[in-house]
Amino acid sequence: MVGMIVNALIKNQSFYANLSNFNFIRSKRINKWLGLGVFKWVVKNTAFKFFNQSLKVETRVGLPELEALRKEMTTAEVGHLIGFGFVLVFAAEKAAGGDYLFGLTIMGLNALLNLYPSLLQQQNKRRLDRLIERYRRRVLGAGDREPARPATETGLPPKK
DSSP states (O other), rough: HHHHHHHHHHHSSSTTTHHHHHOOOOOOOHHHHHHHHHHHHHHHHHHGGGGGGGGOOOOOOHHHHHHHHHHHHHHHHHHHHHHHHHHHHHHHHHHTTOHHHHHHHHHHHHHIIIHHHHHHHHHHHHHHHHHHHHHIIIITTTSSSSSOOOOHHTTTTOOO
């Protein structure tokens, strides 16, 4: 809840574009070692799949829909990161006060409920960025439709 509130407050700030391109862990190998694939399976095959239905695509979509999806993914990711940071401070305060078991328990739950969803959003966002770039090259690069907008307007990382 804290993540959603703080995210809504900072969404229109200039530094938010940097947050939308933030990658905490880029390595596929580290993500695999952390068990992100297992977490992804759990999200896809349990009741967690019903939580954020705005991040679901079931039909063919165009560039505007992909960019809107990326924006929604960024909102969810940043909200989870903010929530993780908030709970991290709370758990550290409890541990510093001598309540180590409670602090450790809260951090375990925090990792599962805030950190892993954020890492999964980052992984999915990287996949979506590749899809958007491919779409731009094939469809918009050919001049069939609207011209491609600069990356700064879409919130995507600059082209390499």
